[in-house]
Amino acid sequence: LILLVRENGKLVSRDEIIDRLWGKGLYFDTDNSINTAIRKIRRALGENPEKPQYIETVQGKGYRFKGRIPAAPKITPPPIDTERPRIMLVVLPFENLSGDPGQEYFSDGLTEETITRLGKMSPNRLGVIARTSSMAYKRTDKTVARIGEELGVDYVLEGSVRREPNRIRVTAQLIRVQDQIHLWAESFDRPPQSILDIHGELGAAIAAQVKLKLTPEEQQQLLSPQRKKQEAYDYYLHGRYHWARLTPVELFKAAEYFRKATQCDPEYALAYSGLADTLAAAITSEVPSKEAFPEAKAAIATALELDPDSAEAHNTDASIKFWFDWDFDGAEAAARKAISLNSNYSLAHLYLAHVLSNVGRHEEALATIQQARVLDPFSLISNTMYGQFLYHAGQLEESIQQLRATLDMEWRFWIAHICLAKSYEQQGMYSDALAACEAAGEFSGGNSETLSLA
Structure with a gap:
């Protein structure tokens, strides 16, 4: 029902319903499952299928929602204190430029690693939005201003990663939400075994741009090399x-x-x-x-x-x-x-x-x-x-x-x-x-x- 309502009167094909609800490559009776779901929706709405008020069947093609319902309640983040002591930052999902969808795990993982490392940098003075909410903006066309408003952040870090057999190239740029000014941008070209060390450089650059003075202990933690196989x-x-x-x-x-x-x-x-x-x-x-x-x-x-x-x-x-x-x-x-x-x-x-x-x-x-x-x-x-x-x-x-x-x-x-x-x-x-x-x-x-x- 939510799928049909969200399409706002547009035709939703049976193939699209299968893809959106269960995914591709299934081998059970999806046609019967769709028929059962539509029947249950009509029963819940008290609708006569011969004279539909809400769910219209387009024979051989799919279904569309005809009715109008009040807007559902929306999740809103807790109120953000405008005088909050912490600067707030979101790291948007790094774009995979490798040309291989199988590398999505790597670009997503690099995003999570960046969130984690920056989150540890100076947590009492710099707040970093967690992975789940960051990933909600993967491939988004929303503006920086809109993202900043939805998440209550002051700065947005966005970037891309291109992974090749012997080199990894990461680009990143820091944008201030208030006026969408690009404060800093950099490219990092590293062998795979050194890719984790870019977070020290990233963190130092961000700290300088947002006027965040790190303690000697925080600097040491940030710049300490990450040795992983x-x-x-x-x-x-x-x-x-x-x-x-x-x-x-x-x-x-x-x-x-x-x-x-x-x-x-x-x-x-x-x-x-x-x-x-x-x-x-x-x-x-x-x-x-x-x-x-x-x-x-x-x-x-x-x-x-x-x-x-x-x-x-x-x-x-x-x-x-x-x-x-x-x-x-x-x-x-x-x-x-x-x-x-x-x-x-x-x-x-x-x-x-x-x-x-x-x-x-x-x-x-x-x-x-x-x-x-x-x-x-x-x-x-x-x-x-x-x-x-x-x-x-x-x-x-x-x-x-x-x-x-x-x-x-x-x-x-x-x-x-x-x-x-x-x-x-x-x-x-x-x-x-x-x-x-x-x-x-x-x-x-x-x-x-x-x-x-x-």
Whole structure:
């Protein structure tokens, strides 16, 4: 229904519906699935298919939406304080100029690495928008002014990467949102093994342009060379690429790549952390806990031993303690440690908020999740958990509004459907709750929680 409504009266072909809802290369009866979906939509709208008011069938071609409905609520980032002490920056997705779509994992990975390194540069004075919200602008045609308004940032870093067998060329430019002036631009031509060292030069140039004076410790951390085996780093980037998709199949692929990275470089702390992250996320995809727990715990223990100052590792430790051990005190301590190491790490704010909400500290939880949403306003999981924490706090109407707005961003995000079902049930909206459970079951691939709720 959302797909048809968004096209605003334009014809949507059956092939486009298949592509948008399920993807290409499927081998089940998609025609019957489309017919069933249209029938359910018409039933929900109380429509007579012989005299359609909303869904028009164009024989042999597809469907179009004829009716008018009020605009759905939109996700809006938390209010941005105009007197905020921190400068805010977004790193837009690096454009892949290699001419090979198979290199998207590398350009996306370089974007994430840049976000991470700049986020650690001076987190109390420079805020960096997280990966999820940055990636929302991949191949966008929006202006810098529009992006700045939507994210509440002062500066935009954009660039491109061209990967060749023996050389990698990265171009970057810094733009001030206020007047769209290009403050700085540079090209970096490096052999593959030296590509990570460009972040020191990038960070120093950005700090100079935004009048950010780094402490000697911050300068040393920024300019310290990054020594990783190139093959292991490549496996790691593949792992992050698949992890970001958070589906059972993609999580399985991510875990395999992280394992390869650790086998290639047994001292690669972030690869162990990524593996533990993946295994923790996989428990929501019906992976037996007795399979995931031991490997996840071993991986995070190794990550912390190799790099005790890694915000990512401490945050993963928080997730392990939260999901596997139900050690809420330990999870809170680990999340706070991660935030102390990098206050720009949005997932650490998310996990801290989750702990606080689960132990009944609702005001603290809602304030903390807002920090995650400032850093990652388009994150589906952060916006979903905000709705869940409102539910925990007994603010049911606000929870429903927030979760509906999240699903307007991505209707297939099944975790939001589960959370919405809980709020509907508490409000006595049982038919809506069952519909939400049905959607969660469909989009999750049959997660058992949906059955227990229904």
